[in-house]
Amino acid sequence: AQSVTQLDSHVSVSEGTPVLLRCNYSSSYSPSLFWYVQHPNKGLQLLLKYTSAATLVKGINGFEAEFKKSETSFHLTKPSAHMSDAAEYFCVVRNYGQNFVFGPGTRLSVLP
Amino acid sequence: GAVVSQHPSWVICKSGTSVKIECRSLDFQATTMFWYRQFPKQSLMLMATSNEGSKATYEQGVEKDKFLINHASLTLSTLTVTSAHPEDSSFYICSARGQLSGETQYFGPGTRLLVL
Numbered sequence: 001a002q003s004v005t006q007l008d009s010h011v012s013v014s015e016g017t018p019v020l021l022r023c024n025y026s027s028s029y030s031p032s033l034f035w036y037v038q039h040p041n042k043g044l045q046l047l048l049k050y051t052s053a054a055t056l057v058k059g060i061n062g063f064e065a066e067f068k069k070s071e072t073s074f075h076l077t078k079p080s081a082h083m084s085d086a087a088e089y090f091c092v093v094r095n096y097g098q099n100f101v102f103g104p105g106t107r108l109s110v111l112p
Numbered sequence: 113g114a115v116v117s118q119h120p121s122w123v124i125c126k127s128g129t130s131v132k133i134e135c136r137s138l139d140f141q142a143t144t145m146f147w148y149r150q151f152p153k154q155s156l157m158l159m160a161t162s163n164e165g166s167k168a169t170y171e172q173g174v175e176k177d178k179f180l181i182n183h184a185s186l187t188l189s190t191l192t193v194t195s196a197h198p199e200d201s202s203f204y205i206c207s208a209r210g211q212l213s214g215e216t217q218y219f220g221p222g223t224r225l226l227v228l
Contacts, residue, residue, distance in 0.1 A: 032215055043116070043205055044156075044219040051214070090155065094215055099146075102155045 002027045004093050004103035012109040019078040021106045023065075023091030026072060033074045034092040034100075035065055044090065050074060061085070086110045115139055116208050118220035125196055126228055133191045133223045135206030141186035142208035146217060147179070150203040162189055196227040 007022040032051045036044040048059025055067040065076045091103040115138040148156040162168040162183035170176045180192040207217040
């Protein structure tokens with residue numbers, strides 16, 4: 001079975017400081033992993049994905065994530081937060097042939 | 113590329129009426145479409161998966177006679193909430209996956225349904 005844990009339901013950072021959103025997964029196989037962002041009352045936008053290529057994945061808007069198999073983690077980072085980054089972030093895991101499994105989400109607040 | 117639209121973006125209806133939500137892939141052919149439901153401050157819950165030309169596969173606990181899904185073409189899927197009740201009020205989001213997108217799902221902007 002596959003599952004996703006996002007350790008923080010809410011993260012608050014100051015504008016210009018680094019962002020770290022944590023994600024841990026459990027999977028019986030080598031999974032594919034995704035990060036999506038959702039702004040209020042909007043659909044989800046793909047930030048980045050890992051599909052068994054390079055373990056450090058670069059996404060849009062300056063975000064990146066590193067796949068660490070030994071730690072079963074796929075944390076999302078950004079060097080410098082911008083006000084427009086305030087949103088809900090979902091970590092997603094998928095085994096081959098299976099459906100997406102969503103984490104509970106982390107709400108990111110960016111303080112001026 | 114990989115744009116998915118939904119219509120309407122929000123709808124208010126009376127209890128007992130039916131509501132149809134459209135999901136379209138604008139610039140790619142969606143071999144598979146997914147319908148999710150999202151409650152306030154919660155994650156997405158998969159309702160059903162539909163492949164073009166086939167019957168939808170519903171997740172456990174989702175009433176297929178209440179949530180009718182049609183995927184008649186490679187660019188359009190519809191979700192009809194039949195005999196809607198206030199507890200059906202929610203945010204409904206569709207996503208689409210095509211042959212060229214691999215396993216990545218592209219999401220629509222969502223439809224807010226309020227049943228009075």
